[in-house]
Amino acid sequence: MRLRLSTVLVYLLVGVYTLLVALPIVWMFLSSTKTMRELFTAPFALPSDPQWSNFIRAWESGISHYLANSLLVTSVSVILIVLVSALAAYSLARINFPGRVFIYLLLIAGFAIPVHTVLVPLYRTLNGVNLINTHVGLILPYVAFGIPFSILLLYAFFLEFPAEIEDAARIDGCTIWQLVIQIVMPLSMPALVSVIIFQAVFLWNEFSLALIVIRDDALRTIPLGLTKFQGQWSTNWTLMLASLSMATLPVLLLFVILQRHFIRSLVGFSK
Helix, strand or coil: CHHHHHHHHHHHHHHHHHHHHHHHHHHHHHHCCCCHHHHHHCCCCCCCCCCCHHHHHHHHHHHHHHHHHHHHHHHHHHHHHHHHHHHHHHHHHHCCCCCHHHHHHHHHHHCCCCHHHHHHHHHHHHHHCCCCCCHHHHHHHHHHHHHHHHHHHHHHHHHCCCHHHHHHHHHCCCCHHHHHHHHHHHHCHHHHHHHHHHHHHHHHHCCHHHHHHCCCHHHCCHHHHHHHHECCCCECHHHHHHHHHHHHHHHHHHHHHHHHHHHHHHHHHHC
16 A cells, blocks of 8 residues: 555656656746737637638747757767767776876866856957857867767776676777777667767757857747847747747657667766
8 A cells, every 4th residue: 555655656756857857847838839919918818710821920030940950969969978978987997097087087087177168269269260150169169068978978887897797808800999889888878878869959939159159140049049038128938939949849759769778877977
């Protein structure tokens, strides 16, 4: 009886938490189909006459370009982060070389430095090499900031990787590159998916660095593009919410596709 009651309590808490997380997303989508008048007079009611044209107007206002820019910047950044972090984390965890502990401690120490304190010198550096107002000038810092956290996450996973699998591969004649690429990385997919999801969500929503680096409207990412609907004296909230709804879809789709590996990684890290 006690076990059954605890199970019910867990499901109840999970259900309440899920409801709290889902309600803002549902409200955002429903509100994006309202008129401005209806949005303010009945903010929590269902739309009486759904205005699907809000999505068309938001798309035609340039959201499609901002989505494409965000997809480009986020995809390239995440691919580079995963490639570098996976190889570096495996080296730190499984290969004994001088300075390994120092590098690991250096990565941890880097988290003590607030990112915003380096924005000014970073801007001066990017400006000095003519990377301001370019996607490359945005991708390089994203990769640099994303690698340390990803290495630490994958490092913990590779420490628990079964040594017997590596030994068997070496006995079969695998080189180090064959071992890492053909055996270790495929078996580490849950951990790699965790890095992909964490970094993709963060970079998709990143605003501060993009605001400093990007100037032209044609190069804006989604967070910058949404400011287009916010004026000095008024804000077009219906188009803003319609744009937010479209901007949320790629991240939700990514999680739906990778959720099986992501859940496996959470179970693995909790052990």
